[in-house]
Amino acid sequence: MKSGLLTIVDELKRLRKSGIETIYVSESSLQKLRSASRSAEDLEKRDAEAAIASIPENIRSAKGEELEKLLTSQASSKAVGSSSPKESGVPNPPNVVLPDGAKEERWEFLRETVLNCPTCNEHVRSGYKIVFGVGDINADIFFCGEAPGADEEEQGEPFVGKAGQLLNKMIQAMGLERKDVYIGNIMNWRPELPSRIGNRPPTPEEMAFCLPYLKAQVEVVQPKLIVALGATAAKGLLGAQAFRSLREIKGQWQDFDGTPVLPTYHPSYLLRNNTNRDKRAAWEDLLKVMERAEMPISDRQRNFFL
Ligand code: URA
Secondary structure, rough: HHHHHHHHHHHHHHHOOOOOOOOEEEHHHHHHHHHHHHOOOOOOHHHHHHHHHHHOOOOOOOHHHHHHHHHHHHOOOOEOOOOOOOOOOOOOOOOOOOOOEEEEHHHHHHHHHOOOOOHHHHOOOOOOOOOEEOOOOOOOEEEEEEEHHHHHHHHHOOOOOOOHHHHHHHHHHOOHHHHHEEEEEEEOOOOOOOOOOOOOOOOOHHHHHHHHHHHEEEHOOOOOOEEHHHHHHHHHOOOOOOOOOOHHOOOOOOOOOOEEEHHHOOOOHHHOOOOOHHHHHHHHHHHHHHHHHOOOOHHHOOOOOO
16 A cells, blocks of 8 residues: 555656646545555554655645545646546536626626626535626726636635735736726636635636636726736637647737737746746736836836846
């Protein structure tokens, strides 16, 4: 059993090296892990600690049942194990027709439409919330993320967790406040997983379903530009085939139905890669955003993270 666990650990290390940070573990694999970890209790303490130390960062401190729980919650599009995450199918994307009228009314209509969307309601966890965009409906800058996480589905607002706190700081570094920009997500619900811990990226079908709601928000707000936060948001806006790696288009202006889009790092990426080099690379994108939005830029701002 010990060699079985170490094989899993080696496989997890291999996946992490190849850039995969989250994995999906099927129910049957979990059963095996459960019995493996029960047997592991019999291992000498030294060996067990060595095995745990080899587990990827986010599950490193977990043991036994806690480890099982965390493994249950991990998921990604590159599934490990035989079955895919519980994703009930989504219907064809909705046809959103905005009413004529004042901006506020159009936005309110759209918000009500999304909050009452049967598919969104079917997918959102019981007791949690659909997440619609927030901010200034007259904003020049529209930040677009991927999908709500645990904090967002609790509060019904995009970017309110740790990534949101960093996004707020990025906005402040630009000389703005959160209320001065518009913030939305490709997805209006948190992609489902068997437990509340962990996140998985939305499927292309899920993103295609929610995209008309995002498009309609752009149509109402009419921002000067959109900042796509991370590869998934960029794929949602530009199409899954538009690029393979974010590196190919990061910091280069793209187009979403006539609105300029600048793809940059997701704040969660910056939380994980907290180096001055990455911060500067993200900041240079935000300087481009400020220039395109015709915002004043001080010398001090130009030199952030140099
Ligand atoms: N990450 C996102 O992409 N969107 C959120 O709303 C929160 C975290």
